[in-house]
Amino acid sequence: MKDRFDLDRWGTFMFGLGMQELVIIGIVAILLFGKRLPEVARTWGKHYAEFRRSLSDIQSQMDMSDLYSSRPSSSSYTKSSPATSEEEDDYDVATAPKFEPPPSEPQKEPSTDSV
Template sequence: MFGMPGPFEMMIVGIVALLLFGKRLPEVARSLGKGIVEFKKGVRGIEDDVDRGTYSSSNYNTDSSANRPAPQDETVETTAPKFEPPKSAPV
């Protein structure tokens, strides 16, 4: 039902893009392409960082508790300061 667009649908999308952007269409397509390339580079960099963090040899220790932080004995709850009404009447 919602498969790849056929040639007729692509032609309609092209006509709408031409009507919307006119002579600026090559510029818009170029900037869109650059944006996609930058996005892919960013995703690839994140994937590389995750792979290095997950599969680095320094993370494979026989003692799994060596890298874990020690738990805190007491937890301190952060609260907002309480509102105190003014002592005198406004002037």
């Protein structure tokens, strides 16, 4: 049985960063923000939570729209008897009007005036 804290498992933490990179990021954060670090982290956490919540809402709306679009509506489609050929031929086929080129100007015939 492998140890729970295996080096292979702990070689990379968040976002593919190793322990050394995370320590360097922590030191830079302390140098930049100092005493304000807890406040900055709290603000960042609130914004991150709000972002995740909005992503979750969008995802649930997409799932709901997929659910409604894939389910046929029973009230809109009710059929009591099978369609006959007369019922199927009852609709008009939509056709576009034929293209007619604009009338061209009559060509002038060469004049037969002799000098």
